Amino acid sequence: MDDDLLSGHLQELRRGTVVLACLALLRRPGYGYALLESLDQAGFPVEANTLYPLLRRLEKQKLLESVWNTDESRPRKFYVTSPDGERLLRALLEDWNSLTTAISTLREGNEQ
Amino acid sequence: MTTLTDRYVYAALRALPEQQRPDIERELRGSIADAVDARLEAGEPEEQAERAVLTELGDPVRLAAEYVDRPLYLLGPDVFLDWWRLLKVLLAVVLPTVVFAVVLANLIAGTPAGGIVGTAIGIALSVAVHLVFWTTLVFALVERTAPEKRGLAPWTLERLPQMPTAKGRLADVIATTVFAVIAVGALVWQQFSSVFTDDSGAPIPLFEPALWSFWLPYFAVLILAEIPIAVAAWCTGRYTTRLAWINVAQNVLFAVPALWLLFTERLFAAAFFEALGQPGLDDARSPLVAVITAVTLGIVVWDCVDGFLKVRRTGPVRAEAV
Structure with a gap:
């Protein structure tokens, strides 16, 4: 199969999972670059130029809260999942679970 | 640093x-x-x-x-179709109107033919550029300022186009018949009841009366022959390639002798233009002749193309659908 075609469809399938992963990881406060790293390690590779604006958007939607930490020499903006964000995360996870069920039903149906 | x-x-x-x-x-x-x-x-x-x-x-x-979630495009998918539809309507309505007005105004002012064509093309181009630019500018502003824009008017089923059915072609038959009757009526009327009369009170016709021996009846028959074509298209329920070719033949049979008579200065009665106060307007090099030629060629070409477009549009659709 065409590589571009494959990566295009995979990207389409994964779109939205980054939001889910961010909300889940940011239950513990984190800042931009560290989050980029942990997302990568958790298996959600994302570009820096996608993540940073995304954090701002989620903050604007009141799904994340932020606070500046100036204790260290380099000031960092820490984000943490808000109660609204937590609710959204639970809804997303629930939907993900029902998707998983739906997909496995689909596969079992095909194998018979 | x-x-x-x-x-x-x-x-x-x-x-x-x-x-x-x-x-x-x-x-x-x-x-x-x-x-x-x-x-x-x-x-x-x-x-x-x-x-x-x-x-x-x-x-x-x-x-x-x-x-800041700023769009990186001029027009997004929400407004694109509204922009495109409005632009098509504007270009189709405003351009011909402006060109017609400019040609008419220059004709009245007595500008030579070449000048009229040049002016008309120049103005048509500049009007088209203005239409596209300002429409696009307004839509780009809407794109950037309107928060909710699922199309300017919500799409409804009423906006679906009509299928090309026999009903549509019945309108063709009526239009063709009305046009043919009016055209032939006008041809006869200008002979017997012109707007100008000579010293003895007899009407001065627009067309050369000598042409009644053959050419004017010939044109009248050709015009009336449009009616059976439209009827045939209506009866078979479709506009066939054969009808389109017959349409082309009719156009050629009409336009070639008409333009030939026009160029050889035998189509119009010179007396009519003298009465109009514009003697010599039927001269082969007058702007009127150039405009008539351009308009005739334009109509002929469009009518021929339109015939084939009708074949393509209505091709597989049968009249039983009504």
């Missing part, structure tokens, strides 16, 4: 609203520094690390647009 990072941050912030700049600058600088540090720890030389980080971040203006 200015670093690449300074220039990058400057370029990104410049594209952001004032009040958001300090916060984003602080965070962006921190993120860049973090990424550079990570690369330094991995053993990369400093300059190379900075370059790599900034290159990965990409075009700063694009990054800034992402930060």
